[in-house]
Amino acid sequence: MPAYSTNMRLKFPILALTLEIITIILFAVFVVYDDGKHGGHGAHNNATHHEEKTEQNPLTLYPMFQDVHVMIFIGFGFLMTFLKRYGFSSVGLNLLLAAFALQWGLLVQGLWHLDEGKIKVSIFKMINADFSTATVLISFGAVLGKTSPVQLLIMTLLEITIFGINEHLVAEVLKVSANDVGASMIIHAFGAYFGLAVARMLYRPALRNGHENDGSVYHSDLFAMIGTVFLWMFWPSFNSAIAEPGADQLMAVTNTYFSLAACVLSAYAVSSLVEHKGKLDMVHIQNATLAGGVAVGTCADMDIGPFGAMIIGFVAGIVSTLGFKFLTPILASNLGIQDTCGVHNLHGMPGILGGIAGIVAVALGKKDGSAAMQAAALASSLGFALVGGAMTGLIMKLPFWGQPPDQNCFDDSIYWEVPEEEEGEESLAHGDHSMNKAEA
């Protein structure tokens, strides 16, 4: 079975080293330190303007950058550790993909806006590089447990590139860069639908009836809550980091803080309402409590009032929880979209909700802009995501990337040395056994 040649010994190191060496060469050619001076290229107005304002102390944004950094590496990484036997991959591959994505993202984003032929690295650009990684990590959630590290590096390379094109289009052609400050559209909706398109291409009929490792154990759910809570706490930084300093940035913090708080109440309420005997479901709590951060993203720096932000968060918590309960099973069974982490419910629908809220808010004059352009930005993000994701999925399906066989899905031991377990824990022994079959 050449399609299941899962041994990574040569193909993974060669790919990883090649990508990194190419990246270092491109950095040597294009990337320099920020010198505080910015040329008049006039292209990325928001960035330039922002950078001018903070130019006196180049580290003003640093605390917010670190909050975003924590979201990317701890937040996304641990959120995905809920699977009982896939924690190493979740937090480990999250680190690998994000470390490559931030380098590649800085290049892709920077090449559109060269300043004297160079990319000048500021904290602002590092935040944007971290942002670009978020799209990959969202898509990673959709295919979690069903892809090899090699496939995922390929996905990172392609997704960041396509993200960069869509971001440029939205920011420079549609001129709505200032009106997706928390990136509901260009990150969350984009990353989700990109991942869903990939998942559709990689559909596995054999997993229709689930997989014994596609679930959590008690402690893995607690590890996942580390991710959830760090994402929840620092989301105000995510949505405000690139806002205009001053009142706009404070508004973005405030709106996100209250949207998330309202979202928690509605997510808990609906989880209890739809679950067996009124019990709370960890899947909802780990994810739907964050939907308020996604959905308020586009409007975060608009004058929608704290109660407006709370309404958005409240609705997002309901929509997201209902999505996990009712929509995810339908997507899997009827459309062949096996969305491991339910990114459609956390990033997809709330991202669209955020885009629509932005259209409405701009139409109501809450911020300067054009409702039509907002709608075009949403459509562009969805279009690039679906088409780009489908193409990427097809490439990932090529047989030599070491995709894991069905029985080894959701199992770290195919790509990791997993410690021997103590007596009494038989499940891992099963995992090892099935893995051996695959390698034979």
Add this chain to the structure above:
Amino acid sequence: MPAYSTNMRLKFPILALTLEIITIILFAVFVVYDDGKHGGHGAHNNATHHEEKTEQNPLTLYPMFQDVHVMIFIGFGFLMTFLKRYGFSSVGLNLLLAAFALQWGLLVQGLWHLDEGKIKVSIFKMINADFSTATVLISFGAVLGKTSPVQLLIMTLLEITIFGINEHLVAEVLKVSANDVGASMIIHAFGAYFGLAVARMLYRPALRNGHENDGSVYHSDLFAMIGTVFLWMFWPSFNSAIAEPGADQLMAVTNTYFSLAACVLSAYAVSSLVEHKGKLDMVHIQNATLAGGVAVGTCADMDIGPFGAMIIGFVAGIVSTLGFKFLTPILASNLGIQDTCGVHNLHGMPGILGGIAGIVAVALGKKDGSAAMQAAALASSLGFALVGGAMTGLIMKLPFWGQPPDQNCFDDSIYWEVPEEEEGEESLAHGDHSMNKAEA
């Protein structure tokens, strides 16, 4: 057994949604963004003065706000995950209660100090809203494992309201707002004695001899250490966030940093001294190492000298550890106060110690103020806590809030979908079994 109707399916969602909708309506009426201008109401001098100083950059306090945020959501949440089968509730209900408490706290605190009829949300007010949630989370620790989510939402609603009255009294009538900067009295002592009064009202004779789930396992103690260490690290931010910018704020950071460091040494020493064969006890390490942060709170911005702060921390570590070892069992057996997390030792006694240290420090001229007023502030906080807590406990005891039956205490599976366990882990099966009994 109507008193043990533990099914949350209707009562929890209805209560949560109702509270959130009312909150959103109140926000629509009262809450606006901070515009940087502050009317001359003259009431909350400290806040206004502070806000004027930082008005040029409204996000100056944002990093400290995020530190406090981490303490509230990660710190308190994970500190309580030490129970072997109550981790979902600990970190999950912590998130729920805090998310509601910060909204309600902002309203309650803001309504005393309306500015042009509005509450103008600044980072300073968001920090205070987070502070108000701390009282609820401290009280939550006293009743952990023995209350339903519905009861806890009721407690949050009432405790925040009573907290707001006491805070107003202390700040505006007794004029000592500036002299409880780290809130030893109005948060820590208040939250602890409020919780103890509630616990007394909810006394369960059947738990006199303990409960099989009222204890830790190896990994749950490590999860709890995540909470401990984040609380320990960020306590300097908690005690200095609302201090006067400049030298006072630096003093608050410095005093708290050294008090905590000294507290660690004395807590470890006394833990080893009183334990079997000189071994360290995780309960002490998780909690008593933090007592130095509580006890130095009132004096944090007073000129007590770094060594003065260290003496306070050193004593607090001893008092707290001895409390866990000797006092908690007496409170449970003689007074009927079953204090799950030992909040009396971490927040109660160290809070009083902090209040007394503040009285002495003001009497010695370490800060402008009146020792009598400091004493009145401590007395007021204790009085409101005990009376308010007792009343709240009586209300929580009403039979329709779904209080868990004795055998289901300290067990997530009564309110949460708990994942099926792997073979060999029988304890959960027991838990499920007893739960089924309760629901039958």
Add this chain to the structure above:
Amino acid sequence: MPAYSTNMRLKFPILALTLEIITIILFAVFVVYDDGKHGGHGAHNNATHHEEKTEQNPLTLYPMFQDVHVMIFIGFGFLMTFLKRYGFSSVGLNLLLAAFALQWGLLVQGLWHLDEGKIKVSIFKMINADFSTATVLISFGAVLGKTSPVQLLIMTLLEITIFGINEHLVAEVLKVSANDVGASMIIHAFGAYFGLAVARMLYRPALRNGHENDGSVYHSDLFAMIGTVFLWMFWPSFNSAIAEPGADQLMAVTNTYFSLAACVLSAYAVSSLVEHKGKLDMVHIQNATLAGGVAVGTCADMDIGPFGAMIIGFVAGIVSTLGFKFLTPILASNLGIQDTCGVHNLHGMPGILGGIAGIVAVALGKKDGSAAMQAAALASSLGFALVGGAMTGLIMKLPFWGQPPDQNCFDDSIYWEVPEEEEGEESLAHGDHSMNKAEA
């Protein structure tokens, strides 16, 4: 067997309380709050200059201080929880040692630079105090599982003192304080070789063939990843916290950010390349991904270009991973150096690499300085570490410090009350059993 009198009941509390009381007395004599004015002692130029620049707001460095704080207490603490039965000691003794070390470090560092006869505590000094603790925690990693709390407090006392002498020599005599901004030499290489020298002195022939508890289980590896990721994220703060504000500090952040990103790719690639069937090894991922932060430390604020930083990180990831795979076993079997955490691979070799990179960078004119002085600083750090560590190890070997017997190594239950386990987990029962033998 008096050498194995492991009962800590008297000796540990007496030592801990004595050290803390002496420390408080020294603080009462020497330590005061920073008043923003700095005398013209001219000694520690970098510090003074830095402090002058930030004197207007004494809390400018506070967010970076908190990042470093998280690295010390969460980062180092959880990184060492990878051992299956030593998590309490890893995170708990990390807290104890660091809490003492930061107080002692502030004194030792401050006594060289008295200002009007006093040590004036600023955030800058608190960062340096935290830095000094890092040396102890690195050395702790080398002897993890094989030393008693009493031995470790002795080590802390001595190592911090010797560190202070070397730091003074490097900064004031060799005048290269400004050119080891991220402390590759004076912290990382120093701490590693100090620890290795101690480990050599404490060599245990009986552990030549390993120990059943000297390994990880699935969840302990996930706890360790909490430490890894927090260290990885906040390393830019570590390497830039004491850099000159402005462009230099931004350069230090940028270089560290990219060095770490490149290091991840090379560490993953080499881990897969050298492991059985191309699998990734958690030991490498937890540690070697951080080597880029160590190795870029000395050059962090030098004008080496982002790609230069990436090359350093790339090489460090390779060297560190190869060290874990091939060198650690040789050190143990041929040189009698049993390095539990492999600090030689994470801090030792990358620290030397960083020192060499600094020599080359200064020679190439990337920063003012003398390549010879850089080399002398590296030699001094290694010399003090090896000699100081050997002497400290000899003192630690004295029979009355309660060193654990071989069979109780890597086992929390010798110094901690460990909770009873659920059925089916037999390994702990074994641990308890062997412990009882030791105490008998």
